[in-house]
Amino acid sequence: MSLQIISIILGSLTLAAALMVVLSKHPVRSVIYLVVTFFLITSMYIMMNAQFLAVVNMIVYAGAIMVLFLFVLMLLNLNKEMEPVTAKGSQLAAFIAGGSLFLVLITALKDTLILGQSYRENHSQIGLVKELGNLLFSKYIVAFELTSILFIAAMVGAILLAKRENQIIE
């Protein structure tokens, strides 16, 4: 019962923080709300006994990616006057695209368990690092290795894009 209450509180906080990302006027504040959202999602992973996933979510998303986001936004130093005005047409297009994504998500998630019910069966050890490692390096080894190749390719691509052309020739 108490687990359910905690999960409801965490869930509503997550939703509130996620809404604030969209609603807040200032880009830096939006990013900070996004960091808060990632933290709340981390806490939900912990509720589901997925410690490894929780910490990795914290390190990768809250710790690395959002720091880069914040870094870029601070350098841009966006002001209200400098903010580009979006055309009405693209605003409508964004609304329709976002709305359809929302619909797809709702239909995909409508059969999932009601909030809090799944926490009762969280005694499984599947989220712990040992079981996860065993699974990743035996059953899912091909997928795992393919993902790492994809990452390497993305990294090489990023470096190539960042380098100027004459540097490549040299």
Place this chain on the structure above:
Amino acid sequence: MDTALLIEKSILVILLFLVSLGAAAYMTYFERKLAAWIQDRVGPDRAGPFGILQPIADGVKMFLKEDFIPAKADKWLFIIGPGIAMFTALITSAVIPWGPKLHLFGRDIVLQVADINIGILYVFGVISIGVYGIMIGGWASNNKYSLYGAIRASSQMISYELAMGVSAITIVLLSGSLSLNAIVEGQSAVWNIVYQPVAFLIFFICALAELNRAPFDLPECESELVGGYHTEYSSMKLGLYLFAEYTSMFVSSAIMAILFFGGYNFPGMSHFSGNTLAILGIAAFATKIFIFIFVIMWIRWTIPRFRFDQLMHLGWKSLLPLSLINLLVTGLVIAYKNGWF
């Protein structure tokens, strides 16, 4: 939940909080005395015998100063910046095993707040969010020097986190566990420094950079940036930033002692048992932490500051490849020992 366990953990948490803050306060005194000694001065000697009350006087001074918030600053973020810095400095101590089990009132007391099986990842998670305190504070000040400090801090911390993480992975490979408790217990015979001197060196340099300590204190480089990210801060908000730096120094010394110098293990451990062992273990751990703190301070008063491009070159072009090679060699040796070749 077991009520006694709850009380026990609460007492441990409060004790750790007080010890971390007390240690940080007296580290400022120690640092000033050490600096004085290195530069052939007397150092603080007015407040109490040998100036022993100096940290308290400093604290009172910090509280009594005018608390100023710049007019164009983002007020809300300006206030939470130092709070985040202090918060992240303090919460790492939750996973540190401070000593062997203690027997008190007929109970086995584990001197560790939370023995989570991913302890070392937790530490890295906290380190990776530690940069927010500086970034948010520096940006919210709305001052170009603060912003420069914040940007330097974030790029420096992201760069050095990589080499630090890779050198810590070698320790995980050696001990076969991510739990700090298991890592310490695995070193009861031989400390990890014997197997991993290169990883220790990389980890130590990266720890200095993560702490923003000299020779990597570019985020608060006073000769270029006035005061760096805390230029606009005053009163206890500034105090929190300075305090957070010393608290993280204390905690990271503890982490280095755990990963490479056997934590609470000490030579001749098998001759003791029970509470004597626990107390001696805590003392050994405290001694190791103290030595690390001394070395970090010693380096600050000896080695001049890096230039920013030198800092980036060291991080990306020397430390990261070196730590990757070290990881590869460690992996190969472990595979060979397990009979893979």
